[in-house]
Amino acid sequence: MSGPVRWLSYGATAVLAEVAGPDQAQSLAAYARQAGLTALEIVPGATTVLFDGVADAGALQRALDGWRPGVVADHEGPLVEVPVVFDGPDLAPVAERWDTDEAGVVERLTGTELVSAFCGFAPGFAYLAGLPAELAVPRLATPRPRVPAGSVAMADTWCGIYPSASPGGWRLVGRTDAALWDPDRTDPALLAPGTRVRLRPVSGW
Template sequence: MTSASTADVVKILPVGDRALLLELDGPAEVHALHVEIERRRRDGRLPAVEEVIPAARTILIDGLADPMRFAREVTDWQVPPAEVDDRGLVEVPTIYDGADLEQVARHWHMTTREVIATHASVEHRVAFCGFAPGFAYITGLPPECTVPRRANPRTAVPAGSVALAGEFTGIYPRPSPGGWQLIGRAEVSLWDPNRDPATLLSPGTRVRFVELGS
């Protein structure tokens, strides 16, 4: 997103009497505005809020004392393209032996070796979190490397499974049903309530998948 007034890219909807939902064109616009919101929070240029929650095409801002005043102000912001997040890079050791790896290779018109090389060569970024505690929707693959969800979801996907759906990569934090295409498995603790922060991956986090031998 080039530098522009948020009035050009945002639809603002009230949520109750203390929150706003900002609708944007897509993940890139969400990321840029989320970075700007967090920058203003750090600089003390944002009203006190309780939560800022990005999603695929929205940002929820909760706990505003005067949502309508904030709605008027945000439309005057100039939002530059988001810079690279200054947090450390999280490396995810991954064994690429997923049950759907060959199917993904056919969809991408690649060999399985090329799929692995493509996925592991990219520096990814967490766009938003949801579905289950610790589950992150991770972007970074080129547009031609989207994949559909499975026609028949699995009733049980093992914890640590690395999977693809649409433009996203995800890592299942615990065993659960799922319809994503499984390409590998990672030995990481995505959610630990005794850790601070409890989640390993949060919006904006940079991620690189590091191939391990099977």
């Protein structure tokens, strides 16, 4: 396939598609799912989509020949509302960078529909896209040795929620009690790729 995708063999039964960015990866993955491809797994990343369990790599590429950047899925992913207490230690610095107050940060975040572009870093950690480039915030110069589970965080134009306690360098703006990863659920990841996400402000617990 020529054009926007570079195809790479990835083991005996997998193919890796390289694209220009997370929006294209999400679009290609959604297009592939709607095409009903015979792949056991379709896993988008930041600039790739992994197709695992592929019997015929050539047939897969031909089936996706009609995809181009900007192609939008025919249907939207499920919507998940995540309750958030916005009291994170980095809320004030983010407000200063955005030239607003803390309430303004909360209003912008809760008024934006985010989309889970891909999962990585830890089981259940979704990279949530949707913020414009002008609202990008830098990571901390020195990562925290321990970020509590449920911390709602930002880095660059990404939002994310730590599913478990771990070191981390993202800016912490809030916290949630939502279970991001539960291996006993049919779908262990609450915010699987393609899921639409709304952060809903709550007063606390």
